[in-house]
Amino acid sequence: MFSFLLFFVVEQFPFVEPRTLEASEHPFTRTLRNLKGIDKGQRVNGVGELKSYLKRFGYLTRNDNSANNNHFDQNVELALKRYQVFHNLRATGEVDAETIKRMGLPRCGVPDIITPKGLVIVANYTFFEGAPKWDESQRALSYTFASNAKELRMYDVSLAIGNAFQTWSRVSNFTFNEIPSAYNYNYNNQPNIVLGFYRRDHGDGHPFDGPGQVLAHTFAPQDGRLHFDVDEPWSTDQTGWNFGWGGNGGWGNWGWRRRWGPPRWQSRRNNIDLQTVALHEIGHALGLGHSRVPASIMYPSYEGIKRSLSQDDVDGIRALYGSSN
Numbered sequence: 285m286f287s288f289l290l291f292f293v294v295e296q297f298p299f300v301e302p303r304t305l306e307a308s309e310h311p312f313t314r315t316l317r318n319l320k321g322i323d324k325g326q327r328v329n330g331v332g333e334l335k336s337y338l339k340r341f342g343y344l345t346r347n348d349n350s351a352n353n354n355h356f357d358q359n360v361e362l363a364l365k366r367y368q369v370f371h372n373l374r375a376t377g378e379v380d381a382e383t384i385k386r387m388g389l390p391r392c393g394v395p396d397i398i399t400p401k402g403l404v405i406v407a408n409y410t411f412f413e414g415a416p417k418w419d420e421s422q423r424a425l426s427y428t429f430a431s432n433a434k435e436l437r438m439y440d441v442s443l444a445i446g447n448a449f450q451t452w453s454r455v456s457n458f459t460f461n462e463i464p465s466a467y468n469y470n471y472n473n474q475p476n477i478v479l480g481f482y483r484r485d486h487g488d489g490h491p492f493d494g495p496g497q498v499l500a501h502t503f504a505p506q507d508g509r510l511h512f513d514v515d516e517p518w519s520t521d522q523t524g525w526n527f528g529w530g531g532n533g534g535w536g537n538w539g540w541r542r543r544w545g546p547p548r549w550q551s552r553r554n555n556i557d558l559q560t561v562a563l564h565e566i567g568h569a570l571g572l573g574h575s576r577v578p579a580s581i582m583y584p585s586y587e588g589i590k591r592s593l594s595q596d597d598v599d600g601i602r603a604l605y606g607s608s609n
């Protein structure tokens with residue numbers, strides 16, 4: 285039955301094969317643990333990696349060209365404080381246990397602070413720099429899939445993504461319509477949003493990082509590109525369990541759990557819920573940035589299934605586009 289459904293998908297539709305995990309924990313968590321308690325002024329192996337992380341997610345200014353050395357200077361300390369403030373942690377400026385835990389969570393690849401201006405951080409929802417959005421005439425948006433993960437059934441992916449779009453539709457004036465395949469649309473009907481699964485460097489200047497850490501990323505309006513990291517254990521099941529995993533390949537739920545230990549961010553299930561991540565990424569596709577509110581879908585880290593919007597998300601979309609009706 286599974287193979288029938290796979291064959292049902294349009295020929296030449298690109299599937300991306302998953303890869304197995306080898307490390308016992310994410311290497312970055314190991315790096316951070318080695319930096320615990322480090323003092324300002326010290327040079328320790330791994331600080332460069334910490335700087336890269338802080339830079340990548342918007343906490344260290346891009347023109348700080350010392351990102352690759354291991355000097356724990358005041359810029360790193362300040363960037364750590366910004367990170368801690370955004371994530372509601374104590375702003376110690378130190379690599380402490382809470383910070384290590386938070387940085388170890390899988391998360392979205394979009395930076396948290398788009399315009400770094402000292403410690404001025406908004407209290408809740410954010411927009412991209414310049415608040416790009418869809419035009420007033422564009423409230424009926426179309427979307428399509430450019431590729432799928434080999435383990436996922438297109439039917440299930442379409443359902444999960446469709447649910448996520450509907451959730452945003454209910455609190456806004458947007459309607460969303462799936463165009464069945466990227467290979468079927470004609471030039472008069474280009475989809476507004478194109479979703480796909482990709483591995484590592486996939487040609488948009490923002491390479492994925494394999495299993496763990498970055499799960500997905502999306503470009504600001506009206507770009508429309510929404511990408512998932514294929515190397516994550518995606519699930520489309522309503523309970524977070526996907527029966528397609530680990531059937532006849534070397535990859536499976538147990539493999540993830542065994543090799544990585546029981547991850548804190550998946551206390552009940554060890555998969556990543558596609559609908560949850562899609563709901564977050566669609567928020568970006570509509571113009572929302574990351575929120576500091578932990579209950580918000582636009583919070584940057586993934587901590588389990590969350591398939592509804594918080595008041596903060598609704599406030600954000602309405603601030604950008606006005607109320608529905």
Ligand SMILES: [Zn+2]
Pocket residue numbers: 392393394564565568574584
């Ligand atoms: Zn995000």
Ligand SMILES: [Zn+2]
Pocket residue numbers: 482486488490501511
């Ligand atoms: Zn991408």
